[in-house]
Amino acid sequence: MFRIVSRGRIKSPWIFHLNTGSCNGCDIEIVAAFTPRYDLERFGCLLVGSPRHADVLLVTGPVTRQMLPRLIRVYEQIPEPKVVVAVGTCASSGSPFLGSEMVEGPVDRIIPVDTYIVGCPPRPEAIASGIITAVMSKFR
Amino acid sequence: MLYETLRSLFRRPVTVEYITKPGRMVPVPERFRGKLTYDRDACIGCMLCVRVCPGGVITSAEERKVAFNISRCILCGQCAEICPKGAIKMSTQFEIVTFDKNGLIVK
Amino acid sequence: MVVERNVEKEVEVEYARLRIPFGPVHPALKEPVSLRVSVRGEEVIDVDMVLGHVHRGIEALAEGRNLIQTLYLIERICGICSHSHTTCFIQALEEIGGIAPSERALYLRTLIFEMERIHSHLLLLGVMAYEIGFDTLFMFIWHVREKILDLFEKITGNRIHHAMNTIGGVRWNLTPQIASEINSCMKEMEKAVKYVRDIFTDGTVEKRICGLGVLDYSEALKLCVVGPTARGSGVDIDVRRDHPYAAYNDLKGNFSVITRRDGDVHARIEVRVLEIFESINIIRAILEKLPEGPIRPEENVLRLMRRIPEGEAVSLVEAPRGELFYFVKTDGKGGLRRLKVRTPTFSNLIGLKSMLLGCEIADIPVIVASIDPCLSCTNRVTIVDQRSGESKVVSLDALRRVVREK
C-alpha cells in the first residue's frame, strides 16, 4: 500500500512556480522545460496555477523583500507532502544579488529547500533532473 | 493547424528523452559554460579571478590558492578568461543538482 | 488571488462590483506584478497597479562593484534581453573611455542583438498564444524558438545569458561553421514564422485579439510608450534607425521600421511578427558583410577597466520591447558612481491602464501580455508599501551600505 502511494507521488509531481525576484532567465527555462523538446509532462509533471494543487514548489530568484511574505504564504498553502526546489544560482545562494538591501534570500534562509539546481540559468534538462531527483528522494 | 497536428500524431515526437533513456540529451556545444574545473597545481595565486568574479564565488585559500563556492557561480566564464595560467576551465557539465550546497565547494 | 489568505479584505462585493486582485502570483504572468482590477459582471471598470515585487536594488549594487562585475550583474537585470542591457552599458563605458571596438566586434554584437530580438518576439508570441488558451500554438512557437537558443549556446555557451560583450569588443568569435548553421536556421525560421503568421490571422485567434486594448496614436504619443507597443499605434520610432549604434549605421538599408495604425492587440502582434522577418534580413546581411579582424583588444579586461576615466555618458539601444536607456557615471577607479537604467516596459506599463478600461476579464491577460511586460527590469524605482499604499524611495545612503558577503 505504501509503495503504491509513494509511486503515485513520484509519478505525479505537480509544480507551482514562484518568482521571487528572478531575472526571468530561470522562469523562461522552466516554461521551456514543458515545451515539446523537453516535455516535463512525460514524468507526470503539470504546471498548476494554484499552490493548493501543487506538490513541488519551484522557487526562482533571490527573494526580494517584497516577495518574502508571499513566499512564506505560498509555502504554507501547499498541502503536505511537499518539495521545494531552488532553481538557479540566485535562488540557491543569492549570488550575484547578494549584498543588496532589498534581497532577503537565498531561499534556504526562509524555507527549507530540498534540492538546489545551480546554473544561471540551468538548462531545462538540469531543471528536469533536479525535480526528478528531489521527488525521488523525498517521496520514496 | 488540424493538418499539422494530425500529422504529428503519427510522427516521432521531438522530445529528447533525457533521463528516461540514458545518454540521450540535447547536444552540448563545446563552448558551453558549465561547472568549472580548477587545476590547483597550475594556479599561481595572482588573484585576478577573485577580482573579476561578479558572484563572490572565489575566495583566497591557504598556500596562495583559491577556493570556489560553485553554488554562487553564475557561469559567466570571466574567471576562466582572465586566468593567466588557464587554471580554471569551464567544463560542459550542465547538470549541477545537489542536496547539499557545501558539497559544491571546489578547492 | 489564490495565494492570498486574507482575501476578505480584497473582495468587496459592492453593487455587483467585484475587485479581483490579479497577481502578483498569477499563472498568466510568469513574473510578479499586481494589478487590482475592479469589475462589474465581466467588464473591467478600474485598474490599479502595484509594482516592486522583484526589486533587487541592482542599481545600488552596481555602485559598489567594479565595472566587470557590474557587466555581469546588469546582464541579470533580465533574462530575455540580457544582451541589450550589456550592450547599452558597454557602449556608455566605451564612450567614456574612448575605446573603439573593431568593426567585426560591432557586427557580432548586432548579430546577437537581432537573434535576441527574434527569440524575444517568439517568446512573446508563444505567451500570447498561451494567454488565449491556444496551447498547441504555444508549444509550436516555443519549439521553433529552441533553434535560436541552440545557436546562442553554440556561439556563446549559454542559452540565456550570453555574456557576449566585454569592454572594447565581444568575447566569442563566429566560426564559418556556425555562420552556415545560422544561415540554415534562418531559412527554417522564416518558414516557421510564416506559418505562425498565418495562424494568428485565422478564425478563432483573430476573434480573440482584434480590436482589443486599443491605444490610439495621440494617446500613445502622450504616454510616451516605446518599441512595438508604440509602433503598433502608428508612432514611427526605432532607435536602430533614429540613433544608429553598433553596426546599424551600415545596415540601414537592410531593414525597415514596421508600424501599424490600429493600436490594438492584433496590431502589436503583427508588428512583432513582421519584425522577426526584418531581423532575419538583418542577420543575413550581417553574415554577408561581416568584416575580418580582431574581436577585442589585446589587453585584458582589468587593465581596460582601469583605463576608463571619470566621466559620464548616456546610451540608448532598441531592446526587443523598445528603447532602453542607460546613464552611467564612472569614478575613474574602475567603479561606478551612478548607474541609472530606464527600461522599455516601464514606459509601456503606463499605457496599460487606458488599454484595459472597458475590456472583459478574459481580455486582461491578453492585453497585459500584448505590451510584453517583463517586469524584471521595471520594478526598480520605488518601493511601495502595500498596506499603507504609500510609496517611498529608499535613500541612496541606506543602499550604499553594501555588504558584499552577506
Added chain:
Amino acid sequence: MNAAIALIISFPAVLLISLLFEGIDRKLHARMQKRIGPPVIQPFYDLIKLFNKGRVIPLTASVRVFEIMPMIAAAVSLLGASILLSGILFGLSMIGDLIVVMYLLAMSSIALMVGGSASGNPYSAIGFSRKMSMMIAYEVPMFIAVISVAFGSTPSLAIDRIIKFQANLGLPLAASRPSMSLAAAAFLLCMPAASSAIPFDIPEAKTEIIYGLLVEYCGPYLALAKIAKAASNFALTLLASIVFLYIPSLLWENAPLNSGISLSLCLTTALLIMFTTMTVPRTILARLKIGQALKFYWMVPLTLSLSSIILSAAGL
C-alpha cells in the same frame, strides 16, 4: 439480473475506463503537440497522489458545502456512467433512463459549481457565473436533441429500446433519418462545452481565473472533482456512441445486444467520439470568450436541435 447488483458491478469498471479515457486523451493531446506526453495511466497516479495529500480548507469557505459537494459530484456522475454501461452490459434499463443520465450529469456539474462557489474565492465566483451561463447554453440544445430522439424513432427514452431499434434497423440512429442526424450533430457539438475543455474551458480558464471553481480545492477534494469530470466525460461519449452511433448495428442484422464484442465496439466508438469532439478541438483551437461561446451555442446547436425536433415531429 438485479439492477442494483449490475450497477455495483459496473461502478469500478466505469471508474477504470473513464480514467483510462482521460489518460488516452492526454496522451493524444501531447502527441499532437509533438511531445511524448504522460503515460496513459497518469490519471491513476494523479488520483493516488491526490487522495493521499493533506487538505486545506479556506477560511472563507462554508465548510460543509465545500466538503460534500465534490463527493456528490463524483458519485452522481459515476452513477450516470454506470447506468449507461450496465445498460450495454446487462441490458439493464428503466423507463426514461436517458433523461435520468442526462440529469445526473448536469447534477454533477451543478454540485461542483455550488461547492466551488462555497469557497468564497473571487475567482470561483467568476467561474460560477461563467459556468452558469455556459451550462444553460449547452444543456438546452442537448436536452432538446435527446428529446427529439424520443419523438422520432421509438416512442421511448429507454436506452435498451433505442439500441434494439438501431439493431433492427441495421443503421446507427444518426444515419436513419434527417431529424436524427441533426439531433446527433447538435449533441456532438455540445460535447466540447460539456467536457469544458478548450475552446470552451471558459469557466476554468487557467490563465484568466486559475481554474475558477476548482481553485481552492486541494488533495482528496480535487481528486473527487477530477473523477466527476472524467466520469461525466466518459458518460457523455458513451451516450453519444450508443444512442446516435451504435456501430454494431451496421455489422450484423439484429446485432447482439449485450455481448463483449458490441461492448468493445461501443467503447471504441466512444473513444473516437472523444477524440474528435474533445481532443481535437482542444488541440487546434484557442479559448473563446464567454460571449462568443454563448453566441455560438445559441445559434448553431440550438437551431440544429430545434429543427431536428420539428422534423421528427413531422415524421422525418
